[in-house]
Amino acid sequence: xxxxxxxxKKWDDFALTGAIGGSINSTTVNSLRLDSKTASLxxxxxxxxANIIMSTASYIDQQIDQKRVMQSIFATAQLGWKESLxxxxxARNDWSSTLAYTKHSSFFYPSVGVTWLLNETLxxxxxxxxxxxxxxxxQVGNGLxxxxxxxxxxxxxxxxxxxxxxxxxxxxxxxxxxxxEFGTEWRFFNSRLEFDFTYYKTSTKDQLFNLPAPTGSxxxxxxxxxxxxxxxxxxxxxxxxxVMTKDFRxxxxxxxxxxxxEAIKLVDELDRFMFNGGESNNVWSYLEVGGxxxxxYGTTFVRDDNGKIQYEKKEVEIDGTKETMTIPMVNKDPVKxxxxxxxxxxxxxxxxxxxxxxxxxxxxxxxxxxxxxxxxADLDQQGVSKISGDARDRGYIMLEGTRIDGGKNNxxxxxxxxxxxxxxxxxxxYMYDVN
Numbered sequence: 001x002x003x004x005x006x007x008x009k010k011w012d013d014f015a016l017t018g019a020i021g022g023s024i025n026s027t028t029v030n031s032l033r034l035d036s037k038t039a040s041l042x043x044x045x046x047x048x049x050a051n052i053i054m055s056t057a058s059y060i061d062q063q064i065d066q067k068r069v070m071q072s073i074f075a076t077a078q079l080g081w082k083e084s085l086x087x088x089x090x091a092r093n094d095w096s097s098t099l100a101y102t103k104h105s106s107f108f109y110p111s112v113g114v115t116w117l118l119n120e121t122l123x124x125x126x127x128x129x130x131x132x133x134x135x136x137x138x139q140v141g142n143g144l145x146x147x148x149x150x151x152x153x154x155x156x157x158x159x160x161x162x163x164x165x166x167x168x169x170x171x172x173x174x175x176x177x178x179x180x181e182f183g184t185e186w187r188f189f190n191s192r193l194e195f196d197f198t199y200y201k202t203s204t205k206d207q208l209f210n211l212p213a214p215t216g217s218x219x220x221x222x223x224x225x226x227x228x229x230x231x232x233x234x235x236x237x238x239x240x241x242x243v244m245t246k247d248f249r250x251x252x253x254x255x256x257x258x259x260x261x262e263a264i265k266l267v268d269e270l271d272r273f274m275f276n277g278g279e280s281n282n283v284w285s286y287l288e289v290g291g292x293x294x295x296x297y298g299t300t301f302v303r304d305d306n307g308k309i310q311y312e313k314k315e316v317e318i319d320g321t322k323e324t325m326t327i328p329m330v331n332k333d334p335v336k337x338x339x340x341x342x343x344x345x346x347x348x349x350x351x352x353x354x355x356x357x358x359x360x361x362x363x364x365x366x367x368x369x370x371x372x373x374x375x376x377a378d379l380d381q382q383g384v385s386k387i388s389g390d391a392r393d394r395g396y397i398m399l400e401g402t403r404i405d406g407g408k409n410n411x412x413x414x415x416x417x418x419x420x421x422x423x424x425x426x427x428x429x430y431m432y433d434v435n
Contacts, residue, residue: 001023001024002021002022002023003021003022003023004019004020004021005019005020005021006018006019007019013081013082014079014080014081015079015080015081015083016077016078016079016080017077017078017080018075018076018077018078019075019076019077020073020074020075020076021073021074021075022071022072022073022074023070023071023072023074024069024070024071024072025069025070025071025072026067026068026069026070027067027068027069028065028066028067029063029065029066029067030063030064030065030066031061031062031063031066032060032061032062032063033059033060033061033062034049034052034058034059034060035058035059035060036052036053036058036059037057037058037059038057039052039053039054039055039056039057039058040053041053066146067097067146068096068097068098068146069096069097070094070095070096070097070143071094071095072092072093072094072095073092073093074090074091074092074093075090075091075092076088076089076090076091077089077090082120082121083117083120084116084117084120084121085114085115085116085117085121086114086115086116087112087113087114088111088112088113088114088115088136089110089111089112090110090111090112090138091108091109091110091111092108092109092110092141093106093107093108093109094106094107094141094143096143096144096174097146098143098144098145098146098147098148098149099143099144099149099172099174100149100150101149101150101168101170102149102169102170102171102172103170103171104172104173104174107141107143107174107176108141109138109139109140109141109176110138110139111136111137111138111139112136112137112138113134113135113136113137113138114134114135114136115132115133115134116132116133116134117130117131117132118131118132118133119131127188127189128186128187128188129187129188129189129190129191130185130186130187130191131184131185131186132184132185132186133183133184134181134182134183134184134185135180135181135182135183136179136180136181137178137179137180138178138179138181139176139177139178139179140176140177140179141174141175141176142174142175142176142177143174144172144174144175144208148166148169148172148208148223149168149169149170149172150168150169150170151164151166151167151168152164164219165219165220165221166210166219166220166221166222166223167213167217167219167221167222167223169222169223171225172223172225173206173225174206175204175205175206175207175208175225176204176205176206177202177203177204177205178202178203178204178205179200179201179202179203180200180201180202181198181199181200181201182198182199182200183196183197183198183199184196184197185197191241192240192241192242192244193239193240193241194237194238194239194240194253195237195238195239196235196236196237196238197234197235197236198234198235198236199232199233199234200231200232200233200235201230201231201232202230202231202232203228203229203230203264204227204228204229204230204231205227205228206225206226206227207225207226207227207229208223208224208225209223209224209225209226209227209266209267209270209273210222210223211223211224211267211270224267226265226266226267226268227263227264227265227266227267228263228264228265229261229262229263229264229293230261230262230263230264231259231260231261231262232259232260233257233258233259233260234256234257234258235255235256235257236255236256236257237253237254237255237256238253238254238255239251239252239253240252240253247354247355248353248354249351249352249353249354250350250351250352250353251350251351251353252348252349252350252351253348253349253350254346254347254348254349255345255346255347255349255364256344256345256346257344257345258343258344258345259341260292261292261293261294261341262290262291262292263287263288263289263290263291263292263293264289265289266287266288266289271288271289272286272287272288272289273286273287273288274286275287281374281377281423281424281427282298282299282332282423282424282425282426282427283296283297283298283372283374283427284297284298284334285297286334286336291336292339292341293341294339294340294341294369295336295338295339296336296337296338296339296340296370296372296431297334297335297336297337298334298335298337298372298426298427298428298431299330299331299332299333299334299335299425299426299427299428300330300331300335300337300426300428301328301329301330301331301426301428301429302328302329302330302331308400309328309329309399309400309402310328310329311326311327311328311329311402312326312327312328312329313325313326313327314326314327314415316411316415321408323407323408323411325407325411325412325415326404326405326412327415327416327419328399328416328419328420328426330419330420330426335428337370337372337427337428337431338369338370338372338431339369339370340369340370340371341369342366342367342368342369342434343367343368343369344366344367344368345364345365345366345367346364346365346367347362347363347364347365348362348363348364349361349362349363350362366434367434367435368433368434368435369433369434370431370432370433370434371431371432371434372427372430372431372432373430373432374423374427374430376421376430377420377421377422377423377425377427377429377430378421378422378423379421380417380420380421380422380425381417381418381421381422381425383414383417388413388417388421391406391410391413392406392410392413394406395410396413397413397416404416
């Protein structure tokens with residue numbers, strides 16, 4: 001439900017528009033999820049509830065009348081002077097049911113922005129159609145998922161009570177993001193050339209962290225509000241209309257965007273935070289102070305002070321004969337290997353219009369960033385990748401300038417990929433620059 005009152009007033013060189021209102025949003029969820037998991041099915045490929053083997057290995061989750069409510073009041077106003085200088089103000093207060101049982105029943109967030117149309121104030125050359133400078137400061141509040149402040153117990157499929165393992169979060173604060181933005185916008189030659197530039201910086205504080213509880217606690221995990229994540233970046237758009245006749249028009253544009261993300265602060269007692277899910281296939285998802293979202297952590301080769309890979313001798317028995325193999329040494333501790341985020345994004349858009357027909361197409365790409373190929377690691381260990389086949393054909397492996405001989409029946413090559421490849425291998429070996 002929403003209600004709003006609006007007003008519009010002009011006097012002399014001034015104009016004032018605005019609105020005040022409120023809203024209420026109530027969401028109720030009823031859901032049922034069933035998953036056979038490792039319990040399997042009575043008959044293969046027959047997907048029905050009756051065909052699930054209901055054992056302790058199967059999974060059932062049911063939500064009954066899961067409800068959350070958000071109530072809000074808000075106001076917005078714009079004051080204009082001589083249709084050239086504008087001041088924009090907004091304010092909003094939200095009451096969220098997810099804050100129940102906490103000391104903070106609501107959260108308030110305002111914004112202010114200024115826009116100056118230079119072409120309405122100054123005498124500019126005739127070929128400049130529009131010159132605009134803008135700046136803004138704003139805050140945004142954010143509630144959280146349901147039942148975090150007062151987690152609930154649940155009932156298992158056999159009727160037992162599963163007691164909640166997460167501590168109640170009665171000190172909860174709403175997450176808050178503060179941002180500043182500056183930009184300029186220009187139109188030239190009857191708007192056949194357009195330019196738009198934006199710089200922004202945002203800071204998000206009081207984020208929610210789910211941490212292991214201290215030893216001896218009656219709960220397994222607990223929540224805290226902490227941290228500061230900062231984003232800053234630039235967006236540039238350049239549009240042009242190089243061809244424009246009575247029946248034909250071609251408009252083309254290029255857009256550029258780059259963003260730098262950094263964790264300024266995490267939890268006081270924690271400089272590194274592992275996201276839910278932890279480690280998989282020797283890949284970790286961590287966020288640490290000075291790091292960024294998208295950082296990739298994995299296992300590495302052991303190296304000396306000069307960065308050279310260190311090796312060890314390993315004795316194995318092949319066809320009843322003992323043989324010594326040379327295997328690179330592995331560091332199993334998580335090390336930052338790269339970041340999946342691009343350095344920048346670049347796009348090229350085109351709109352071609354002929355009479356009443358129009359064709360639009362966009363070519364865009366992301367440049368920079370890192371990627372890890374766990375598929376290649378698995379294929380190497382199984383011996384079915386091209387690179388492992390080439391190594392067997394040659395009878396040796398070249399690893400960063402060091403030759404590792406294949407040995408009898410190329411067993412050294414097989415042992416190398418058993419150590420380096422696979423789901424528990426050296427993930428550093430499978431990192432690539434996206435470009």
